[in-house]
Amino acid sequence: MSQAYLLSCECGQNVSVSASQAGGSAQCTCGKVLEVPTLRRLRELEPDPQADTADANSRDHRAWGVRQGVVLAGGLIALFGGMAAGVMQYAAPQPPGINLELDLERWAEYVDQMTLLQTWEHWHGGMQRLGVADSQQLESYRRELQTHRFLQRILLGVAIAGAVLAVAGGCLGRGRKA
Numbered sequence: 795m796s797q798a799y800l801l802s803c804e805c806g807q808n809v810s811v812s813a814s815q816a817g818g819s820a821q822c823t824c825g826k827v828l829e830v831p832t833l834r835r836l837r838e839l840e841p842d843p844q845a846d847t848a849d850a851n852s853r854d855h856r857a858w859g860v861r862q863g864v865v866l867a868g869g870l871i872a873l874f875g876g877m878a879a880g881v882m883q884y885a886a887p888q889p890p891g892i893n894l895e896l897d898l899e900r901w902a903e904y905v906d907q908m909t910l911l912q913t914w915e916h917w918h919g920g921m922q923r924l925g926v927a928d929s930q931q932l933e934s935y936r937r938e939l940q941t942h943r944f945l946q947r948i949l950l951g952v953a954i955a956g957a958v959l960a961v962a963g964g965c966l967g968r969g970r971k972a
């Protein structure tokens with residue numbers, strides 16, 4: 795990239811010397827070793843248009859090479875990334891065999907056989923998996939339901955006891971009557 799200057803030799807040729815050679819020496823193709831002036835004086839010489847052009851060319855070439863490489867790499871990444879994404883789109887894990895009509899039918903049958911609590915738990919489990927419901931709500935519901943059922947059984951027991959008593963009373967009455 796260094797600027798070159800034309801240093802004229804006694805033989806009539808021009809020797810191209812770079813700024814880095816300032817204060818040193820350069821050899822002409824005729825064999826004569828020329829003293830290269832200091833940088834300040836070197837700059838007063840005619841610049842070597844060939845060196846300049848060559849430098850400019852190589853600079854452009856390098857720049858183009860880098861740009862080309864970046865564009866190519868970016869293009870390849872985009873292409874393969876896009877292809878991979880496209881393949882993944884089609885190779886996405888499918889929900890396990892949904893035959894909506896059949897599955898809904900089976901589900902409806904299943905739900906029919908479930909108790910209300912089971913149905914609720916299924917629904918609630920789904921909600922929990924979605925992070926919508928909290929398990930405390932489920933626990934308190936279970937406790938409430940257990941208490942409810944316990945009271946229900948007591949009431950049923952009381953009812954049965956009452957029925958037995960009624961029947962027994964009827965029998966007794968009949969017995970007394972009889």
Ligand SMILES: [Zn+2]
Binds near residue numbers: 805807822823825826
């Ligand atoms: Zn010469």
